[in-house]
Amino acid sequence: MKKQSILLTTLFVGFVLCVFYFSGRQEVFAQKASGPERPLVSRTSSSTRTEASRSSAFAAEASANSASRAALAWPFGGKMQRGWEIYVPLISHTIGTEEGAGTTDFAMALSKWQGGKGLPATGVMDDATMTAFVKHWQSQRLGRATTPASDALMSAPIADFWDSGRDANMLQLERETYVAYKRMLAEAAKDLDGQLRFTPDGELAPGEKFLRIVSAFRSPEYQAALRKREPGAGRAALAKNSPHFTGQALDIYVGGEPVTTKDANRLVQAQTPAYKWLVKNASKFGFYPYFYEPWHWEYVPGRLAK
Numbered sequence: 001m002k003k004q005s006i007l008l009t010t011l012f013v014g015f016v017l018c019v020f021y022f023s024g025r026q027e028v029f030a031q032k033a034s035g036p037e038r039p040l041v042s043r044t045s046s047s048t049r050t051e052a053s054r055s056s057a058f059a060a061e062a063s064a065n066s067a068s069r070a071a072l073a074w075p076f077g078g079k080m081q082r083g084w085e086i087y088v089p090l091i092s093h094t095i096g097t098e099e100g101a102g103t104t105d106f107a108m109a110l111s112k113w114q115g116g117k118g119l120p121a122t123g124v125m126d127d128a129t130m131t132a133f134v135k136h137w138q139s140q141r142l143g144r145a146t147t148p149a150s151d152a153l154m155s156a157p158i159a160d161f162w163d164s165g166r167d168a169n170m171l172q173l174e175r176e177t178y179v180a181y182k183r184m185l186a187e188a189a190k191d192l193d194g195q196l197r198f199t200p201d202g203e204l205a206p207g208e209k210f211l212r213i214v215s216a217f218r219s220p221e222y223q224a225a226l227r228k229r230e231p232g233a234g235r236a237a238l239a240k241n242s243p244h245f246t247g248q249a250l251d252i253y254v255g256g257e258p259v260t261t262k263d264a265n266r267l268v269q270a271q272t273p274a275y276k277w278l279v280k281n282a283s284k285f286g287f288y289p290y291f292y293e294p295w296h297w298e299y300v301p302g303r304l305a306k
């Protein structure tokens, strides 16, 4: 009789433990399937157990992301793009993680962002998610290409430009944009000291190419002349409606060929400390990126935190 009751107690305890374990697992899967309505991380009595099930729950998603970062096909600009490696710094910043694109933390942060955008919160990158990122980034831009009044423009010193032989007529930009750019450089001097060369008073050192201005204000007339002269030039140069007309768009040197859209070049740029710093910090100074061109930043003062 006593043996029997010990056996029954053992069975009962085992049963309770099983139920507890499997209900925990289901909770994790249910969160992944159901998107934003449920909190992604539930509070349980043991946070260690939650951490463990969280990361193991996203292991498959993390390896799917690892595999697709060089291979995913998604449409942009009238053609199919391959992979999303170039955009990892921007994506990571947007979803708020510092972890690599093949990690479970990244997959978890991605699923949360997807849920917030009304997408299936899979934690796996796909073409619909890339399209949603593009829409989000594009919505932060100037969204107009009107030319400023002539007194809103100024000429920056040639020393601020990447090309020290640049035409004296090509040094103009909008005044506030220049002030914001210089303020941003002063901050970069603190954070990137040791990676880029700065003078003791926080200016880019002579010979330092990174973060200098490649191109700023371009007039519609100049753009039209360029179109006539070089019909084979890139899409940006041929644009009839360029954000550079505003004087608030800056092409900033972030490595490689300064303004070449070949994937291999953009991948080099996306991995430089200068670019990664801009991704994390430029918005504090009112600058927002054109995601497709790592060098192109637009001053959008209306978006500055008050």
Ligand SMILES: [Zn+2]
Pocket: 236, 244, 249, 250, 251, 295, 296, 297
């Ligand atoms: Zn540009």
